[in-house]
Amino acid sequence: MKEVVLNHPLITHKLSILRNKNTSTKEFRELISEISVYLCYEATKDATVYDKVIETPLTKINTKVINDDDYAFIPILRAGMSMVEGIIKVIPNAKIGHIGLYRNENTLTPVEYYYKVPLNISKRKVFVLDPMLATGGSAIATIDKLKKDGVTDIKFLCIIASPEGIKTLKKAHPDVKIYCAAKDKCLNKNGYILPGLGDAGDRVYGTK
Ligand code: PRP
Ligand code: URA
Secondary structure, rough: OOOOOOOOOOHHHHHHHHOOOOHHHHHHHHHOOOOOOOHHHHHHHOOOOOOEEEEOOEEEEEEOOHHHHHHEEEEOOOHHHHHHHHHHOOOOOOOOOEEEEEEEOOOOEEEEEEEOOOOOOOOEEEEEOOOOOOHHHHHHHHHHHHHOOOOOOEEEEEEOOOOOHHHHHHHHOOHHHHHEEOOOOEEEEOOEEEOOOOOHHHHHOOOO
């Protein structure tokens, strides 16, 4: 399954500000939120719609609606939380679960510290959220957990993906479609995306 890369001058412009090391915490958060809305727009292009009869001021029509309740967002803590604010505005009644993972700095493998997902998670369309897909370890560990809980409909939404991360995630979970705002060049020897934007969690929360 081919990954979706948002290819649009507005996104390129916003990414240029996001990547800039001098961008403020406030603007960084706002841009992650905004770009997440565009990712969600792409990821819901094939959304299931249901028939509904409504009355306009002039006439009665058969129209279509989505059911917010179908959706669950699973941000990968910490940085994934920054994507929730934007997309919850466009699917306001979606349920939200959390998985806490951090990368061991030496091995680059994810260490889990929290997992709580909404009721009936196996029946929902799940969007896993994380700004960075680097080695792919965190995304794969999250999707492994969700599949163990019976989830079958999963999409992965990120701001920046590395080619290595995309390849590894696709190999582990070929059924999971990946949506990113940019596909960058490569990983450096410390597992950071180049050119990337640095450590997303630290930039969102101002911790370094
Ligand atoms: C970052 C990022 C991803 C992970 C990506 O989180 O937000 O979760 O690294 O790397 P991977 O694809 O190689 O697994 P980090 O582990 O720094 O935790 P944080 O969000 O708490 O800062
Ligand atoms: N995690 C980040 O936050 N940034 C990277 O470039 C890689 C992993």
